[in-house]
Amino acid sequence: MLRAFLLYLSNATWVRNIVTRWRVARKMASRFVAGDTFEDALIAIRKLNEKGLYTTLDNLGENVTSSAEAMKATDAYIDIFQRLNDEGVKSNCSVKLSQLGLELDFDLCLSNMRRIATRAAEYGTVVRIDMEDSSTVDRTIQVYHTLRDEGIMNIGLAIQSYLRRSEEDVVSLLEVGTRIRLCKGAYNEPPEIAFPKKSDVDANFDRIAALMIDGALSHGSTPASADGKAPPITALGTHDEKRTVYACNHAEKVGLPKEALEFQMLYGIRSDLQDALHAMGYPVRVYVPFGTEWYPYFMRRLAERPANLWFFITALFRG
Numbered sequence: 001m002l003r004a005f006l007l008y009l010s011n012a013t014w015v016r017n018i019v020t021r022w023r024v025a026r027k028m029a030s031r032f033v034a035g036d037t038f039e040d041a042l043i044a045i046r047k048l049n050e051k052g053l054y055t056t057l058d059n060l061g062e063n064v065t066s067s068a069e070a071m072k073a074t075d076a077y078i079d080i081f082q083r084l085n086d087e088g089v090k091s092n093c094s095v096k097l098s099q100l101g102l103e104l105d106f107d108l109c110l111s112n113m114r115r116i117a118t119r120a121a122e123y124g125t126v127v128r129i130d131m132e133d134s135s136t137v138d139r140t141i142q143v144y145h146t147l148r149d150e151g152i153m154n155i156g157l158a159i160q161s162y163l164r165r166s167e168e169d170v171v172s173l174l175e176v177g178t179r180i181r182l183c184k185g186a187y188n189e190p191p192e193i194a195f196p197k198k199s200d201v202d203a204n205f206d207r208i209a210a211l212m213i214d215g216a217l218s219h220g221s222t223p224a225s226a227d228g229k230a231p232p233i234t235a236l237g238t239h240d241e242k243r244t245v246y247a248c249n250h251a252e253k254v255g256l257p258k259e260a261l262e263f264q265m266l267y268g269i270r271s272d273l274q275d276a277l278h279a280m281g282y283p284v285r286v287y288v289p290f291g292t293e294w295y296p297y298f299m300r301r302l303a304e305r306p307a308n309l310w311f312f313i314t315a316l317f318r319g
């Protein structure tokens with residue numbers, strides 16, 4: 001109920017206009033967002049790289065309302081790949097198709113994603129498409145397949161275990177060796193489409209993680225590249241220790257080398273678990289968002305954990 005309300009607020013422009021003016025909100029968001037600029041993100045990336053962790057950079061923004069904004073976001077990513085390369089850091093990028101114009105014009109979005117992936121390929125980097133709400137899943141997979149059919153192979157996809165359809169999607173994506181990041185899912189979805197109970201989402205996460213691990217074995221278990229630009233085929237995006245333990249045990253049982261199983265977590269969340277998995281020998285990648293468009297991302301982080309909301313409200317009253 002509270003989660004659904006916060007997710008509703010994440011799309012409400014009037015709330016966004018109020019909250020983003022509060023200095024205390026910006027301060028709270030900085031727990032999850034590396035800063036406003038690329039330079040801020042670079043500081044965070046370097047610190048994580050120094051610990052041996054890889055990163056994936058998110059230039060925050062979603063649901064753009066004009067093709068000019070979509071082009072601007074695309075140009076920004078094109079610039080970012082060069083800057084990451086020039087800085088010699090171990091990072092790739094994650095993008096949202098609604099930032100590239102998915103809701104305005106499919107072909108515009110496709111062409112923007114083509115430009116980004118082609119640029120990323122010049123630097124030997126993989127770009128990961130985040131998965132947004134369920135209305136975007138078919139179109140996101142279509143963008144992936146269209147570009148892949150054109151020979152653009154350096155694209156990975158996020159898949160959400162809360163969606164009832166995801167197991168089937170993963171089976172067909174694994175057939176063509178897709179780099180998948182499995183996560184639980186962060187949007188408001190009706191029960192016909194998504195499992196309403198957390199225990200079902202978790203069980204589906206384990207089931208799909210096992211499929212991905214088995215699939216990685218049959219496709220040849222590619223390790224994460226040493227420069228941090230290309231993740232292995234199997235990446236699990238979760239801070240849930242029970243999920244990571246399940247995946248590690250399953251991978252060990254079937255003989256998937258540790259280097260072929262990457263764990264991904266969000267900036268500012270469970271850094272203890274990030275370090276522990278790295279110490280165990282698994283590649284770990286931290287998702288580092290930056291930029292001024294932090295509001296919807298921040299609201300999704302609040303929705304995931306009610307304790308964050310109470311902390312936020314207390315901070316507001318403290319001024």
Ligand code: FDA
Pocket residue numbers: 129130131132158160183184185186187237238239240241264265266269270286287300301302304305308
């Ligand atoms: P769960 O919610 O059960 O949390 C497990 C534990 O993690 C909690 O007990 C707590 O300790 C900690 N935790 C989780 N969320 C927290 C928070 N906000 N603040 C503080 N602690 C928190 N979603 C999506 O729909 N599309 C996408 O493309 C992506 N991409 C993505 C990339 C990566 C790298 C990650 C890690 C996650 C995503 N997500 C996502 C978000 C994902 O779907 C999910 O909403 C969150 O990861 C929370 O789920 P957990 O798996 O962490 O489990």
